[in-house]
Amino acid sequence: GFSLLIGFAMWGFGIWWYWLAASTSIHHSRAWAKLRAALGLVAADDDDGGGIPFHPNWWGVIFPMVTLTMATYQIYTNTHWPFFMWLGRILATVLTLLAIIIHVKTFTHAVRPAFWQKFYCS
Incomplete structure (x- = not known):
């Protein structure tokens, strides 16, 4: 209701x-x-x-997107409309790819000393 x-x-x-x-x-x-x-x-x-340019704030995109994806699946659970099932799957796929990209960028930047100097030398 x-x-x-x-x-x-x-x-x-x-x-x-x-x-x-x-x-x-x-x-x-x-x-x-x-x-x-x-x-x-x-x-x-x-x-x-x-x-x-990469910044750790990119992680701020992941968590709202997780919430949106889970909400899409919950709406499907309540309505059983196939649109929400497929949209949830698409969002989950995009979310997974985006998380992998951000993980890789985080790790590749974290090994550079210049990356850490931005946080300690400001």
Whole structure:
């Protein structure tokens, strides 16, 4: 009843946040900058390489995404609508890939002394 309605509203807000975060990240990514240059939307020499430099704050994306994925599965459990089952699987796959990427970036940056100096020499 009412709790499912509130759940849908909160889930919708989570999807909106996810879309906003994903589209902003894609817009500022190196791949997007290269695509714009290839399509002639910007001059190739105007392309500064784009990209978002790694920072441990990237982990802040994982935990809200876990909540959204679990909420999607919970809505499927309550409604048995296949849309939520498949969307939950897609979100779980994206979440797993993103977590692997962030793990690798964390480990590769953690072995560099310059990475730690940012935290201790500010």
